[in-house]
Amino acid sequence: MAAAASGEELRLGCIGAGKMAQGILGGIILAGKVPVSNITVSAPSETNLEYFRDKGCNTTHSNIAVLYESNVIFLATKPHIIPTVLEEIKSSVTNNHVIISMAAGVSLQTLEQLSPPGAKILRMSPNLPCVVQEGAVVFSRGSCAEQQDSDMLKNLLSACGMCEETPETYIDIHTGLSGSGVAYVYLFAEALADGAVKMGMPSALSSRIAAQTLLGAAKLMLQTGDHPAKLRSDVCTPGGTTIHALHELEKGGLRATVMSAVEAATQRARDLDRR
Numbered sequence: 001m002a003a004a005a006s007g008e009e010l011r012l013g014c015i016g017a018g019k020m021a022q023g024i025l026g027g028i029i030l031a032g033k034v035p036v037s038n039i040t041v042s043a044p045s046e047t048n049l050e051y052f053r054d055k056g057c058n059t060t061h062s063n064i065a066v067l068y069e070s071n072v073i074f075l076a077t078k079p080h081i082i083p084t085v086l087e088e089i090k091s092s093v094t095n096n097h098v099i100i101s102m103a104a105g106v107s108l109q110t111l112e113q114l115s116p117p118g119a120k121i122l123r124m125s126p127n128l129p130c131v132v133q134e135g136a137v138v139f140s141r142g143s144c145a146e147q148q149d150s151d152m153l154k155n156l157l158s159a160c161g162m163c164e165e166t167p168e169t170y171i172d173i174h175t176g177l178s179g180s181g182v183a184y185v186y187l188f189a190e191a192l193a194d195g196a197v198k199m200g201m202p203s204a205l206s207s208r209i210a211a212q213t214l215l216g217a218a219k220l221m222l223q224t225g226d227h228p229a230k231l232r233s234d235v236c237t238p239g240g241t242t243i244h245a246l247h248e249l250e251k252g253g254l255r256a257t258v259m260s261a262v263e264a265a266t267q268r269a270r271d272l273d274r275r
């Protein structure tokens, strides 16, 4: 089991029980990082709590109860709910708590302003593949969080995929690249499979092949460490099929469109903090 930042036994809490809470805590539970009896999750309705109850975690409708039961607390509500939640729990946050927000766009400065002085706060940006332990997570430390808090979080999140501590300026960019990026990849996968359907392949088979193509291409990129431009050029036989297809993608402006998508999502994440 991971050691709590304070050296005490790690007792994990999560305020919000939706998709990301299930992804992050699901990975932590699967890896056996924390016993389920040490995990408490809150949400206003029963909709998502059942997932955690089925796993043996404690569930509650009281966010304050999560503070009493836990020393490491994830904030997993939508970004616009974060101020309400922090206002609600503020008087119960102590020096023994480490608070980790996964809300897109909400800056460490905002989180610290909404918390009592001296609160240990970290901010992380996850993505959906955390659900299958293939996530890409980055995080940054607030002014009062220490190296041991980073080490504790890194250890916990190693259950969810890759996890790196970065300067906070990269966190909104990570949202544009990876948090939202998962959706761009699905759009591309759908188009890839639809192209095959258009040419006569059954939909289920083309979807499976599209997914495996993305998986294989990603694995090769990670394992070789090569720049994608090099890997792409390796597939291009002069005068062959791939270069003809790439010409079509260039005519459609794929590269510029994807760059604009990352820029738009990053900018939107930055704007969320000012609402």
Ligand SMILES: NC(=O)c1ccc[n+]([C@@H]2O[C@H](COP(=O)([O-])OP(=O)(O)OC[C@H]3O[C@@H](n4cnc5c(N)ncnc54)[C@H](OP(=O)(O)O)[C@@H]3O)[C@@H](O)[C@H]2O)c1
Pocket (backbone or CB within 6 Å): 015, 016, 017, 018, 019, 020, 021, 042, 043, 044, 045, 046, 047, 048, 049, 063, 076, 077, 078, 079, 081, 084, 085, 102, 103, 104, 105, 125, 126, 127, 128, 179, 180
């Ligand atoms: N999904 C992604 O791919 C992704 C990627 C990166 C970052 N994030 C971030 O992760 C966070 C959660 O996103 P999500 O997709 O998991 O959202 P979600 O599925 O809608 O889950 C939100 C959860 O918050 C709960 N909630 C609402 N009001 C609350 C309150 N006042 N107190 C306590 N809990 C409350 C909801 O309760 P009910 O169960 O009762 O509805 C629900 O369990 C967001 O801030 C988002 O920016 C998500």
